[in-house]
Amino acid sequence: MATRHLASWVHNLKYSDVPHVVVNSAVSSFYNWAGCAIGGSKHHATVIAHDALKPFFGPPQSSILGHKGKLTIDAQHAALLNGIASHVHDYDDTHLDTIIHPTGPVASALLATAEWKGGYSGQDFLLALITGIEAECKLGLAVWPEHYDVGWHITSTTGSIGAAVAVSKLLGLSEDQTVHAIGLASTQVVGLREMFGSQTKSFHPGRAAQNGLMAAVLAQGGYTSSEIALEAKRGWANVVGVTKSDLGSSLERWLGFGAGAKESLGLHTTTQPGRWETERNSFKPFPCGIVIHPIIDGCVQIHSEFESQSFDLKDIEEVHVTVHPLVLELTGKKKPKDHLESKFSVYHGAAIGLIYGKGTPAQYEDEVVQDPMVISVRDKVNAVAEQSFRADEAKIVVTMKDGKKLEKHVVHAVGSSEVPLTTELLEEKFRDQCEVVLGNSLGATSTALWNVEDVKDMRDLSSIL
Template identity: 50%
Template structure:
């Protein structure tokens, strides 16, 4: 199988649309960044025998000097959209079984009630709150996605810094700056090792998310450059997540654990708990240990000039990103032709090899498995015209009508099809053939979800958990994060009234 490479997700030239702005680096940062060439003069990759640049120190220096005032307007806006989407999915997942089990398991051992669980009235210590909110935000596989790496950036980062903001006062501007820096850190580190790291079986949201969390939390704690180096080093010692967990509760465990682990690293570093100064790039450090590819330029080049957060995307469908083109095609054909299941003879898909590797479960038995079944996803898209969290319940996966249509779906690997594409043909019982080719699905960089679509998604997720008026107020609080005196207002606004 051809490995999935980030280039498959982006058209040539997308990088040129990434936001540019004046560097945020101060004079103190200049010596470190001089080691990283500009994109226009990038030298050939260094032979592995040569000593790599001091990546951990370069990144740490950038993080401690980066200011909110230097964030370009489009970067701030995407950070706010990332926050809104995360709050919606975290509230939406708050009553699901993995959260209930986490609350029951950890409640007897939790420390002081320092932080909220979104969508619930429970309060936990910040470490356990970060973990449980991280689990909640990933349960539906409905969270944000950095398509270059398939990292879900917000889960680890926001889960940790929102919990911390309830423990120590944090302004909305500082909160947003930390969020952006956390996303930047985890995605740049992911770029450096992707796709090799992912292909061998690591769940990259967990393994890289811990760095983003340590960076964001460390920024809010005011770590020195040396302490930030240690925080990144301690994060490197805690990679979590394997792709074998996909389809089970363990998958949402991974971003939750990355949130808690990164916060753990920053808290220790703040007390001068030391680590190696080169834990990312050293011969026996993180990158060389967990990947056969290490491109350190992805981490160090263009810091403060271009931002990975502008490449973040938001899911319109509650399942693995590689299924989205097929769902988009199915819904379009359904709506254009007023299709009902009884009209259909067969559904034939041409897909990229990765689609079946990740989502080839032909006969899912539970909702979580349905999220990794392109067959189930196409069936519900045709039946309901949707693929939200309701379409991935245990009852829908076992519904006879869903199963009957699912059995009519076939998927054939065609190497020329890119991961973000699908070629669908629906044959009707009357002999007609309906065809749809999707180049870029809704929710991609090329066809992004609008603010209004994000609000509709948010309201649907929170319905039944929060009152309608509270849902609207919570969305406004997220949109206005930059003006909040205290970011803790977001968490407080997401707690339901007693009895809900």
């Protein structure tokens, strides 16, 4: 029932069914994704994957983003490489209720498909993107939090299915074919949390994009799968959510084929509008695990006071931060040795906020992570968990050698649903990431992305990217 219901919803959804606020969120999600994919295209991990897999590349169908002069390869590998690039700086988007980074797997598969086939408008693209993001987040909600606690990287485990339904929607698969695409995607479960801190973390959304693309293409060709892949006794939800009880009800609640659950998939009637997860997507102001964001936010604010009051970093005696317990579980690396590990260090986050007054990919490069001055501030940071704190809350107290204290209590971090990233900040983030790669064409590219809804053929847009 869950699989069939999801396929039917995806198949039947029309652009006019989607509230405009949801479309706007999808546009921002795509904009943010494109910036991340372009910005991550020069990262070591992306380059290694490109070079290692080059012998297998098929015909030129789809672009690898971030290359001056078009570089096109087969759609499968383009989906993988753009997916890796979009996640490699840990700078992408976040569906806060599940900490899924939803756009990576879906947009990577979808843009590659749109370019390969041609003839799809910006609205076709956005509608498909929305079906994918909704599918990922609803399925994530259904297995949350046990699925994540056990050790699955929820972005990619749901991402394969999100990418599959999105590509199914774009290619115009029938409802039955979409059922089989969901089955083929659900059986490819990629992503262990143990990989956090290594390049394999960014491989996850890339591989999820490929999994979904392959699933949809095979299903379109007539390859068969289970028709109850999501809800069966030994199907997706029960296997990847094995420590959670009553997954049947949970699927029913979030996919909404029970009696009008408020949180169900967005519906076509105004009497039962459902809940759109795309609208709840947020964008990272800092390129690291989202739980560190309130600490960086607070430290950036304290940095301004340092500057205005002419304090010297050398005079810091101690930096005491109070955080949600998950912060230490996920990001407790006291002495990160390189850029990948620094993403999982609340201590590094606090230090760069205080020293630089910002947290962009530049503050996570190896040279910064290994800089003695940064290390000296980092070593002064102590972090304590406080059960009553929310995940987007933090308190920072900097004690100077003369006993003076600077304090900051961040109630909701920038980038949270209460303090969303403004369009200006999104554009600043885009500029930060893409300036080196895009040069003069940065402004035009940014504008073209914001106008995706009006694009006649997505091939035109990707030729700009």
